[in-house]
Amino acid sequence: MLTAKQHELIQFIQKRLEETGISPSFEEMKEALDLKSKSGVHRLISALEERGFLRRLPNRARALEVIREPGAATPARAAAPPGDNVVALTPPPATARQTEAANDVIELPLHGRIAAGAPIEALEGQSTLPVPAALLGPGEHYALEVSGDSMIEAGIFDGDFALVRRTNTARDGEIVVALVRGEEATLKYLRRENGQVRLDPANATYDPQFYRPDEVEVQGKLAGLLRRYH
Numbered sequence: 001m002l003t004a005k006q007h008e009l010i011q012f013i014q015k016r017l018e019e020t021g022i023s024p025s026f027e028e029m030k031e032a033l034d035l036k037s038k039s040g041v042h043r044l045i046s047a048l049e050e051r052g053f054l055r056r057l058p059n060r061a062r063a064l065e066v067i068r069e070p071g072a073a074t075p076a077r078a079a080a081p082p083g084d085n086v087v088a089l090t091p092p093p094a095t096a097r098q099t100e101a102a103n104d105v106i107e108l109p110l111h112g113r114i115a116a117g118a119p120i121e122a123l124e125g126q127s128t129l130p131v132p133a134a135l136l137g138p139g140e141h142y143a144l145e146v147s148g149d150s151m152i153e154a155g156i157f158d159g160d161f162a163l164v165r166r167t168n169t170a171r172d173g174e175i176v177v178a179l180v181r182g183e184e185a186t187l188k189y190l191r192r193e194n195g196q197v198r199l200d201p202a203n204a205t206y207d208p209q210f211y212r213p214d215e216v217e218v219q220g221k222l223a224g225l226l227r228r229y230h
Contacts, residue, residue: 009044014066023064039140105130114144135224140166154202160227164220175222
């Protein structure tokens, strides 16, 4: 079964491939389906891959192949309960089912340098970073370029790209992206102490930072790192 959005996306991709021979960009797919973020496109594409309708070509950030068209689809509105938005499809044959390759690439929103002094959301959509899908787990992710050496003892260095799972909650001891006083984003260990929020660096030359709970907003947890060697 495909949702209406999945059905709409694969039709849009197929039409663009027939017209230009090039798959649409994530931004074009987001706009065509009226989605709020590119992460919604990532989820739709992953679902279509799992069902054997779509394949991402390895080592290419913008290369999609439709391996099964939903031409046999028939709307399931008569059988579906009111409010459901589902399209029924004939299941693909077993030979068409695809597993996600380790070298598949996902384009994550790249929000800029984490110590730039601006809220993360203010940098939304500036650019994207191609990331191997195998580095990411479930959930919505984004990337930030690390600035500074305050987390070097955790193996996080200046110029690394932090892969962050978007969430507004975290446990003590987890590395989080914290927005401080609505102005500055920082990557630190999160701990709670005596009614305060303590943001701990991973560098002995830096001191912990203490804030009132209402001064700190968790905007994600560290999920992985990407490093470029020049």
